[in-house]
Amino acid sequence: MQSDTDSDAPDEIPSGGYRLGLAETVAEGVHRMAREEVDGALARLRDPRYDANEALHDARTRLRKVRALLRLAQDAIGIEVFETEDAAYKQALKLLDPARESYVAVRTVESLRGDFTEVLRPSAFVDLQARLEERHHRILRHTLREGVVPEAIIQLETARGRIDGWPLELADDRVLERGLRRAYERGYASMARAYEPEGGLAGRAFRLWRREARYLWFHYRVIAGAWPPVFEAMADEQLRLSHELGVGKDLGDLIRIVRDADDLADSQWPLLALTGLARERRKYLWQGLRSLGTRLYADTPDAFRDRMRRILQAARGS
Structure with missing residues (x-):
């Protein structure tokens, strides 16, 4: 998709x-x-x-x-x-x-x-x-x-x-560290909200997570020269997450378009059937992303920032 x-x-x-x-x-x-x-x-x-x-x-x-x-x-x-x-x-x-x-x-x-x-x-x-x-x-x-x-x-x-x-x-490397931490922290928090026990699996939370996951992917690409084998691999996995969350967003957009349009079908049955399939597909996708998200956001935000600091200092000098 x-x-x-x-x-x-x-x-x-x-x-x-x-x-x-x-x-x-x-x-x-x-x-x-x-x-x-x-x-x-x-x-x-x-x-x-x-x-x-x-x-x-x-x-x-x-x-x-x-x-x-x-x-x-x-x-x-x-x-x-x-x-x-x-x-x-x-x-x-x-x-x-x-x-x-x-x-x-x-x-x-x-x-x-x-x-x-x-x-x-x-x-x-x-x-x-x-x-x-x-x-x-x-x-x-x-x-x-x-x-x-x-x-x-x-x-x-x-x-x-x-x-x-x-x-x-x-602007210096400390600015980069804080920018990386900010994107990571927002994704970390968005994922937690998306899977919280009460009210989890809600479209808005996953849209926010997708947005922050995509920004972090771009950030990894910017700093990839600091350690190419590591950051390119991290960017690839972050892209995978961003892509799958994007598929969920696309399904949500389709549901909204079908709901709001009045000229896509001669009766409501195909529209209801399509939105039902889209919701089931999205729910299945979201549930399957939890393990990937947990791996990509395994550090606390502060631990992530400190790791980025050490890598950037080693590559670019203090």
Whole structure:
């Protein structure tokens, strides 16, 4: 099942990569990575080439990587600048959300049909999927042709011009340590809420956990140069968790779309059947993620921070 997590498409613009170089200062690296990701997003939005869905997905992923950089360096940037810049990229993402969400809804129905082939007729949900596809094409045309993408480009060009002014003079490895701890702690707490005995397995808790798991994945990628074999493996497992939590989010989005739409089926029965399957699939997925989450969040937040400190000091010097 597809999740809106990351793109395998190659970068359109040559770059130093989403990784802090051992010889770079934190300020140099954060400024460089932010410029590269915004430039890459703008390139995809200005010229989506042959696959607009993939172009929008890649642009969105790059903007999330910028938001992750802001969070990682938040203590140096300061709360006012952080909130202004984060809001700018969040708004650009919001403009692109409907087209991506509608595309993922189509793919999610397709995946559900594949997951339940043993209990579904081959024709099950075919008409509903076709109507979701028509809905997606309408939203995609609106996004590409009616000013949505141009507005996002204008917003990003303006934000791009402010990157070099981000106040990172105080950025150092201790800032990275605190940013890593913050993302880890939030994921640690979100997982606990998601599986708490009373009220557990609730969609909102898992959405929050997914968001923080994805930010931590991006953070691991940024610092991977400090110990590539270890951090690349950690990033791979964090990506696995983020992807699976993203599948759960996609199922929840599909449930909401089906609930709110009034033109996807001629009767309520296929809609009720689809939402029932989606809920069961999501519940099964969530229950299966507990052991992976427990391994990835095995340390206390303070122990995690101290471990990150020792690794960064060994790799980059004190």
